[in-house]
Amino acid sequence: xxxxxxxxxxxxxxxxxxxxxxxxxxxxxxxxxxxxxxxxxxxxxxxxxxxxxxxxxxxxxxxxxxxxxxxxxxxxxxxxxxxxxxxxxxxxxxxxxxxxxxxxxxxxxxxxxxxxxxxxxxxxxxxxxxxxxxxxxxxxxxxxxxxxxxxxxxxxxxxxxxxxxxxxxxxxxxxxxxxxxxxxxxxxxxxxxxxxxxxxxxxxxxxxxxxxxxxxxxxxxxxxxxx
Amino acid sequence: xxxxxxxxxxxxxxxxxxxxxxxxxxxxxxxxxxxxxxxxxxxxxxxxxxxxxxxxxxxxxxxxxxxxxxxxxxxxxxxxxxxxxxxxxxxxxxxxxxxxxxxxxxxxxxxxxxxxxxxxxxxxxxxxxxxxxxxxxxxxxxxxxxxxxxxxxxxxxxxxxxxxxxxxxxxxxxxxxxxxxxxxxxxxxxxxxxxxxxxxxxxxxxxxxxxxxxxxxxxxxxxxxxx
Numbered sequence: 001x002x003x004x005x006x007x008x009x010x011x012x013x014x015x016x017x018x019x020x021x022x023x024x025x026x027x028x029x030x031x032x033x034x035x036x037x038x039x040x041x042x043x044x045x046x047x048x049x050x051x052x053x054x055x056x057x058x059x060x061x062x063x064x065x066x067x068x069x070x071x072x073x074x075x076x077x078x079x080x081x082x083x084x085x086x087x088x089x090x091x092x093x094x095x096x097x098x099x100x101x102x103x104x105x106x107x108x109x110x111x112x113x114x115x116x117x118x119x120x121x122x123x124x125x126x127x128x129x130x131x132x133x134x135x136x137x138x139x140x141x142x143x144x145x146x147x148x149x150x151x152x153x154x155x156x157x158x159x160x161x162x163x164x165x166x167x168x169x170x171x172x173x174x175x176x177x178x179x180x181x182x183x184x185x186x187x188x189x190x191x192x193x194x195x196x197x198x199x200x201x202x203x204x205x206x207x208x209x210x211x212x213x214x215x216x217x218x219x220x221x222x223x224x225x226x227x
Numbered sequence: 228x229x230x231x232x233x234x235x236x237x238x239x240x241x242x243x244x245x246x247x248x249x250x251x252x253x254x255x256x257x258x259x260x261x262x263x264x265x266x267x268x269x270x271x272x273x274x275x276x277x278x279x280x281x282x283x284x285x286x287x288x289x290x291x292x293x294x295x296x297x298x299x300x301x302x303x304x305x306x307x308x309x310x311x312x313x314x315x316x317x318x319x320x321x322x323x324x325x326x327x328x329x330x331x332x333x334x335x336x337x338x339x340x341x342x343x344x345x346x347x348x349x350x351x352x353x354x355x356x357x358x359x360x361x362x363x364x365x366x367x368x369x370x371x372x373x374x375x376x377x378x379x380x381x382x383x384x385x386x387x388x389x390x391x392x393x394x395x396x397x398x399x400x401x402x403x404x405x406x407x408x409x410x411x412x413x414x415x416x417x418x419x420x421x422x423x424x425x426x427x428x429x430x431x432x433x434x435x436x437x438x439x440x441x442x443x444x445x446x447x448x449x450x451x452x453x454x
Contacts, residue, residue: 010302062298062301062302063298063301063302063305063349063353063356064348064349064350064352064353064356065292065298065349066298067298067302068295068296068298068299068301068302069295071289071290071292071293071294071295071298072295072299074289074290074295075237075289075290075294075295078290112352112356113352113355113356114348114351114352114355118345118348118352119348119349119352121291121341121345121346121348121349122290122291122292122346122349123291124341125291125339125340125341125345125346126290126291128340128341129290129291129339129340
């Protein structure tokens with residue numbers, strides 16, 4: 001899988017959030033980091049799109065939508081060369097958006113009144129229209145207020161959002177950690193450290209197998225109940 | 228009431244729809260027609276906003292949103308001078324949007340899958356955030372395919388959308404016609420024509436009074452049923 005991250009931010013150099021996400025993405029193979037700068041060469045942008053199976057729009061939320069530059073890019077790049085051949089059909093569209101309000105503000109009765117799902121509906125409609133699979137969005141609330149532990153978790157989750165096939169499934173996230181550990185094991189020269197990491201990797205795999213078995217059993221019990 | 232029509236169209240000179248709507252708006256006093264052209268002077272744009280009680284965003288729908296220039300305008304003009312003083316609180320926000328698909332395409336299961344209300348939610352959220360009253364949107368479907376009768380109706384309905392206080396109420400629309408007729412009567416020099424127009428104006432008023440009476444009676448009967 002190849003992921004294209006389309007970053008739309010009018011003041012990119014001043015954004016600590018984007019710098020943080022860029023560092024997380026830099027660790028990943030198969031991730032192309034693409035910062036939008038007008039003017040665009042539509043043909044070149046279309047080649048980039050064609051190279052990716054997962055396309056992620058990444059932006060700070062301004063007035064319940066992406067900054068104007070993303071819309072300009074959409075209006076200019078998604079022309080008939082993309083739409084008439086259904087080039088993007090079957091590919092995935094993800095959204096990473098940073099928000100100045102807390103998660104709880106985005107609900108009826110709270111300050112923002114509308115849910116993230118409602119606010120992002122036009123992007124869902126875009127995905128539908130292009131025959132793309134719309135991924136569950138990845139909202140980042142109040143990055144400036146996050147402590148170190150929250151940021152570490154965000155760092156990992158964001159990497160998973162870019163690279164894990166079915167990132168909402170727990171077993172896929174475990175698989176992701178096991179792969180990372182195996183990379184570390186191969187790089188490690190100290191045999192004792194290597195052994196420790198191998199133990200950890202095996203433990204994770206065994207736990208996941210046990211979890212999978214339990215899920216299978218529960219599924220079987222539920223199927224019986226439905227008889 | 229003063230209405231500000233903010234027209235966002237990247238190829239305005241080629242748009243027959245916008246030319247049609249411009250002609251309709253030109254007949255109206257108290258309507259300011261404002262075509263967006265970058266770069267913007269935020270202070271000047273803010274003065275325009277302050278002068279209007281009804282603000283209308285008018286644009287062709289591109290990829291389930293306005294063309295980029297409207298977003299650029301929002302991002303640059305709605306700064307803290309607007310938000311911190313709640314300058315727009317209590318004013319109205321309307322949307323006039325032209326669509327390449329038919330009305331029936333905008334529903335679950337049809338080609339566009341999402342309703343106009345869903346697609347325009349970010350503008351509704353914007354109005355909520357600014358303390359503005361969001362008006363029922365005014366979508367114009369497939370203008371190019373409309374025949375002369377449909378266009379005449381559109382011409383009048385659009386004028387009403389810009390100028391009638393509560394344009395969904397039938398009695399307000401009648402009132403609008405009566406005012407127009409009275410203007411015509413004052414301009415008319417032929418006494419016979421004048422008498423005819425006066426008759427028509429009286430007839431409309433009488434019919435509306437009768438309608439209002441009937442509505443009042445129905446309301447009274449319903450209230451009794453609820454006892």
